[in-house]
Amino acid sequence: MTFPGPPPPFGHITRDREFAFKPGFINLNCGSFGATPRKVTAYVDRLTEEIEQSPDYFHRLNYQERLIEARARVASHVGAATDEIVLVMNTTTGVNTVLRNILWQSGDTIVTFDKLAQYLSDINPRPTRKIVPLLFPTTTKDIIANFQAFANANPTPPGKKTVVVIDSIVSNPGALLPWKELVTICKSKGFLSVIDAAHSIGQEPNINLRVAQPDFWVSACYKWFSTKRSVAALLLKAHEASKFRQWMGGELAIDRYCHDLALRGGVVLKNKFGTEVLDPNGEFTLHMVNVKLPYYGPSSSVTSRWFQEKLIENNAFSVPFYHNGFWWTRVSAQIWNELSDFERIGDIWLKIINELKTHPPRGPHVPQPSDPVFEDPEHPI
Amino acid sequence: MTTSSHSDLFKQTPPAFGHEVLKYFAFDPEYLNLNSGSYGSTPVPVLDAVQKLTMQIEANPDLFHRLEFQPLLLDVRRRLAQLIGADVDEVVLVSNASLGINTVLRNFEWEEGDTLISFNTTYGSINQTVKYLHDVRPHPTVKQFQLLFPTTHKDIIASFKEFIAANPIAEGKKSVIVIDSIVSNPGVLLPWKELANISREAGIWTIIDAAHSIGQETNINLSESQPDFWISNCHKWLSAKRTAAVLYVPKRNQHIIKSSIPTSHAYVSPGDRKDANFVIQFEWNGTIDYTPYLSIASAIDFRNWVGGEHKINDYCHDLAVKGGKRLAEILGTRVMDPEGDLTLNMVNVELPFPGSIAPTPEIDIKFKEKMLYTYKAYSAHFYHNGRWWTRCSAQIWNELEDFEKLGKFWVIVCAEMLEEFGKQLS
Numbered sequence: 016m017t018f019p020g021p022p023p024p025f026g027h028i029t030r031d032r033e034f035a036f037k038p039g040f041i042n043l044n045c046g047s048f049g050a051t052p053r054k055v056t057a058y059v060d061r062l063t064e065e066i067e068q069s070p071d072y073f074h075r076l077n078y079q080e081r082l083i084e085a086r087a088r089v090a091s092h093v094g095a096a097t098d099e100i101v102l103v104m105n106t107t108t109g110v111n112t113v114l115r116n117i118l119w120q121s122g123d124t125i126v127t128f129d130k131l132a133q134y135l136s137d138i139n140p141r142p143t144r145k146i147v148p149l150l151f152p153t154t155t156k157d158i159i160a161n162f163q164a165f166a167n168a169n170p171t172p173p174g175k176k177t178v179v180v181i182d183s184i185v186s187n188p189g190a191l192l193p194w195k196e197l198v199t200i201c202k203s204k205g206f207l208s209v210i211d212a213a214h215s216i217g218q219e220p221n222i223n224l225r226v227a228q229p230d231f232w233v234s235a236c237y238k239w240f241s242t243k244r245s246v247a248a249l250l251l252k253a254h255e256a257s258k259f260r261q262w263m264g265g266e267l268a269i270d271r272y273c274h275d276l277a278l279r280g281g282v283v284l285k286n287k288f289g290t291e292v293l294d295p296n297g298e299f300t301l302h303m304v305n306v307k308l309p310y311y312g313p314s315s316s317v318t319s320r321w322f323q324e325k326l327i328e329n330n331a332f333s334v335p336f337y338h339n340g341f342w343w344t345r346v347s348a349q350i351w352n353e354l355s356d357f358e359r360i361g362d363i364w365l366k367i368i369n370e371l372k373t374h375p376p377r378g379p380h381v382p383q384p385s386d387p388v389f390e391d392p393e394h395p396i
Numbered sequence: 397m398t399t400s401s402h403s404d405l406f407k408q409t410p411p412a413f414g415h416e417v418l419k420y421f422a423f424d425p426e427y428l429n430l431n432s433g434s435y436g437s438t439p440v441p442v443l444d445a446v447q448k449l450t451m452q453i454e455a456n457p458d459l460f461h462r463l464e465f466q467p468l469l470l471d472v473r474r475r476l477a478q479l480i481g482a483d484v485d486e487v488v489l490v491s492n493a494s495l496g497i498n499t500v501l502r503n504f505e506w507e508e509g510d511t512l513i514s515f516n517t518t519y520g521s522i523n524q525t526v527k528y529l530h531d532v533r534p535h536p537t538v539k540q541f542q543l544l545f546p547t548t549h550k551d552i553i554a555s556f557k558e559f560i561a562a563n564p565i566a567e568g569k570k571s572v573i574v575i576d577s578i579v580s581n582p583g584v585l586l587p588w589k590e591l592a593n594i595s596r597e598a599g600i601w602t603i604i605d606a607a608h609s610i611g612q613e614t615n616i617n618l619s620e621s622q623p624d625f626w627i628s629n630c631h632k633w634l635s636a637k638r639t640a641a642v643l644y645v646p647k648r649n650q651h652i653i654k655s656s657i658p659t660s661h662a663y664v665s666p667g668d669r670k671d672a673n674f675v676i677q678f679e680w681n682g683t684i685d686y687t688p689y690l691s692i693a694s695a696i697d698f699r700n701w702v703g704g705e706h707k708i709n710d711y712c713h714d715l716a717v718k719g720g721k722r723l724a725e726i727l728g729t730r731v732m733d734p735e736g737d738l739t740l741n742m743v744n745v746e747l748p749f750p751g752s753i754a755p756t757p758e759i760d761i762k763f764k765e766k767m768l769y770t771y772k773a774y775s776a777h778f779y780h781n782g783r784w785w786t787r788c789s790a791q792i793w794n795e796l797e798d799f800e801k802l803g804k805f806w807v808i809v810c811a812e813m814l815e816e817f818g819k820q821l822s
Binding site for chain 2: 034035036037040042044047048049050051056060063064066067068069070071072074075076104105106107108110111112115118129130131133134137138139235237243244245323324326327332
């Protein structure tokens with residue numbers, strides 16, 4: 016399938032022509048659920064029709080080669096062999112598939128924040144669960160040094176194993192980690208590395224797994240790679256998505272636009288708020304920027320959910336989260352965004368925070384988690 | 397494709413069953429579909445509702461995934477609970493029956509000396525799951541009950557009783573059995589309630605693989621029959637968008653299902669739980685496309701409009717029986733289940749292809765290719781108990797002449813196959 020005509024320029028023209036957002040909705044949160052371009056949705060509709068014409072034909076004879084093609088495209092994008100790539104439902108399923116297949120023994124260690132590790136440590140043979148704390152603001156150098164110290168202090172006992180889950184890009188805050196360096200440390204210590212790369216494909220350039228050599232790597236194609244939501248169901252959808260992105264200018268052009276916008280947008284917001292960005296050096300920033308909210312009330316006085324409902328009321332979205340003693344918002348820059356979106360959401364945030372100060376929410380107290388880094392249990396990221 | 401909205405359509409007179417229904421489905425006009433049992437089919441009004449919902453989601457993904465989907469999911473679970481005679485808090489959705497059954501099997505904390513029981517007719521992926529669980533530590537024992545068709549409910553119950561009596565549970569160990577309510581190949585209804593009772597009396601945990609049940613088996617009343625676990629696909633016979641399945645876990649057993657697969661952010665360590673922590677774990681398991689689950693509401697509306705579960709299944713059952721007889725006449729063979737004990741909406745007829753030719757992947761592909769490419773028709777084919785069979789699914793869009801047409805194709809295809817593969821007989 017070829018796309019007719021030249022692609023639209025990045026920004027609001029792309030937004031209105033190629034995406035299906037409700038008019039007026041300021042979407043600065045591509046990172047959570049992604050967004051399916053209209054051309055890909057249309058393709059999915061055609062594919063659905065094709066399947067319904069003869070479900071047996073599709074499921075018994077046809078889908079396999081199309082699945083191979085999709086896998087081949089993803090593989091070439093990330094520097095892997097086709098046979099090394101399979102498609103699963105979502106990142107959570109991928110990480111679960113890896114960790115649940117490991118033959119755990121008593122005395123093994125699993126290093127991650129993930130709830131899955133909590134479950135695995137609750138059942139026989141109860142591997143030990145450890146956490147490497149990660150507090151922003153910080154620097155790449157410190158993260159690496161910190162992890163090296165952890166690795167030195169936690170050697171694997173003989174005959175046992177250590178499995179480390181490393182985010183390539185953290186969700187909250189939205190930050191690129193020096194994951195390749197951390198993988199190198201894992202290898203030097205004989206740790207198995209599982210990369211939760213949920214946010215990587217379509218946002219992180221030069222993934223090149225052949226060089227980085229993690230033991231396992233999982234990424235969501237619907238967040239930043241423009242496929243239809245929930246990748247296992249996607250066959251040629253990955254194919255169409257990558258063709259759409261080629262037509263829009265290719266990964267390099269997309270990356271340049273989004274990265275630049277994220278940085279400039281972050282500056283706009285921090286100036287508006289009179290606060291700061293989490294990552295002033297830009298070492299952690301790809302297409303997501305984290306800005307401190309101008310609200311310093313006690314942490315128990317508001318919940319992420321309250322912020323979310325207010326944002327949606329105001330027809331805009333960027334993720335609110337609490338980290339290391341402060342409230343932040345994570346803002347995603349995508350090919351449908353422009354700098355004015357950041358201006359407008361900044362004004363909306365100020366309005367919301369003003370409301371919070373003058374009309375604090377009532378209702379049952381919702382305790383804030385005491386962990387420095389957490390995922391808000393009220394909503395998925 | 398209809399362009400009327402749901403509510404307009406459902407004010408009109410519904411179609412009569414048979415070919416008049418075809419306009420509400422999206423089949424290739426040349427395709428003869430007598431195999432609804434494998435993948436199901438989505439009525440066009442349900443596809444339309446899914447499309448509409450998709451655009452609603454794309455209009456604001458955050459609004460939908462954070463605030464809007466939960467009440468819609470609850471509504472679907474309520475409707476399903478009502479259909480199967482369960483409490484809404486005992487019903488959650490998973491993506492398909494294989495995952496549902498895996499969720500149960502993988503949540504048991506296995507010990508050496510435990511036993512897993514399945515049947516030779518248990519669905520392939522489930523038997524492989526059982527095998528996998530045996531292959532990894534602590535290597536629970538596996539036992540298999542043999543079921544060979546043709547047979548009758550009476551005989552099945554008798555030999556099952558013997559089997560269970562001959563395999564008592566070891567002291568202090570546990571035993572778990574997977575029982576199909578309706579087997580896939582052949583497509584037959586088992587006396588699953590009786591088998592479950594026999595198992596329960598022997599202290600065995602019962603998992604009912606009811607993949608084919610919802611939308612085909614009427615009068616499912618789980619609070620009465622009380623299986624330990626029950627899983628059914630909603631896209632096979634309940635007209636939902638592919639794929640969605642019900643996982644039923646009665647409250648007394650929810651503590652067994654410690655974690656959903658995959659584990660949810662809502663997971664709480666059992667020692668820390670203040671409630672069952674069951675339903676909430678299945679509400680979000682990573683981002684998915686919610687439209688198949690939510691399509692269940694439109695699917696049930698559609699089915700109610702065309703006549704409701706009893707009317708639908710009376711038609712389909714009747715047609716399965718008549719169609720099977722007619723097909724057997726044309727093929728010059730026999731129906732597997734002449735007494736009708738085992739037949740709901742699927743009927744199994746022997747193919748005119750020698751049982752002495754054993755199945756191979758090549759033969760399997762050739763059957764499919766000939767039927768699907770050349771004749772654009774299909775009913776599932778399979779090898780069982782030394783013979784070749786075909787399983788036909790009777791659906792509301794089918795009529796008797798479909799069985800006749802299909803029969804003629806099978807005659808041709810079997811003759812061709814005999815020519816190609818029959819040489820090995822001499």
